[in-house]
Amino acid sequence: MTARRPAAKVPFVLDFLGRAYPEAGILLAYRNPFQLLVATVLAAQCTDERVNRVTPGLFRDYPDPRALAAAPQEAVEEVVRPTGFYRNKAKAIRGLAAAIEARHGGSVPGTMESLTELPGVGRKTASILLGACFGACALPVDTHVGRVSYRLGLTASKDPVKIEQDLAAAVPKEKWWEFATRLGWHGRRICVARRPKCSECGLASVCPKNGVR
Numbered sequence: 001m002t003a004r005r006p007a008a009k010v011p012f013v014l015d016f017l018g019r020a021y022p023e024a025g026i027l028l029a030y031r032n033p034f035q036l037l038v039a040t041v042l043a044a045q046c047t048d049e050r051v052n053r054v055t056p057g058l059f060r061d062y063p064d065p066r067a068l069a070a071a072p073q074e075a076v077e078e079v080v081r082p083t084g085f086y087r088n089k090a091k092a093i094r095g096l097a098a099a100i101e102a103r104h105g106g107s108v109p110g111t112m113e114s115l116t117e118l119p120g121v122g123r124k125t126a127s128i129l130l131g132a133c134f135g136a137c138a139l140p141v142d143t144h145v146g147r148v149s150y151r152l153g154l155t156a157s158k159d160p161v162k163i164e165q166d167l168a169a170a171v172p173k174e175k176w177w178e179f180a181t182r183l184g185w186h187g188r189r190i191c192v193a194r195r196p197k198c199s200e201c202g203l204a205s206v207c208p209k210n211g212v213r
């Protein structure tokens with residue numbers, strides 16, 4: 001089965017992912033788009049679990065963009081310190097909050113263009129927001145989605161933008177969000193970065209990298 005054209009294996013992959021990870025979704029805890037946006041920034045180089053331990057206190061003290069934008073840098077640094085790179089992250093989320101307040105009256109915008117115009121917000125983060133909070137057909141390519149897609153032969157690229165284009169061409173649009181979130185879960189649980197668990201993998205029969213180290 002490994003000789004299939006890349007797009008030909010997509011129905012098999014979708015079917016497997018649907019059975020294996022029916023509940024897949026965003027692991028970051030959030031109650032509104034602002035909280036998810038901030039949590040996504042804090043999740044860079046950090047686990048979602050650690051971010052989820054920090055954000056309740058952060059949003060209790062600074063519940064909206066106006067409050068976070070006005071917060072002292074040092075105070076925010078102290079709260080987000082456990083997520084690593086805390087000085088840069090504190091600066092980034094304060095700047096993001098200020099831009100949302102100034103440009104959008106405190107409401108996170110709901111388009112790719114306006115989201116990616118916010119400081120520090122790239123395509124991946126914008127796609128997460130659009131899919132999770134605005135019900136859009138979004139295809140966020142994070143490190144896990146990129147890695148598993150490459151190993152499965154769904155893309156020959158390691159560039160997230162090109163990977164997104166390849167996946168968007170191969171996966172039906174209405175399935176983009178579930179595909180990305182479920183493939184991400186597979187990457188976290190089975191097709192991990194080092195020593196993927198190929199012997200436990202339900203996609204092994206269609207994977208050119210099955211057993212390859």
Ligand code: SF4
Nearest residue numbers: 191196198201204207
């Ligand atoms: S067979 Fe191995 S490399 Fe291929 S998707 Fe499964 S875990 Fe990843």
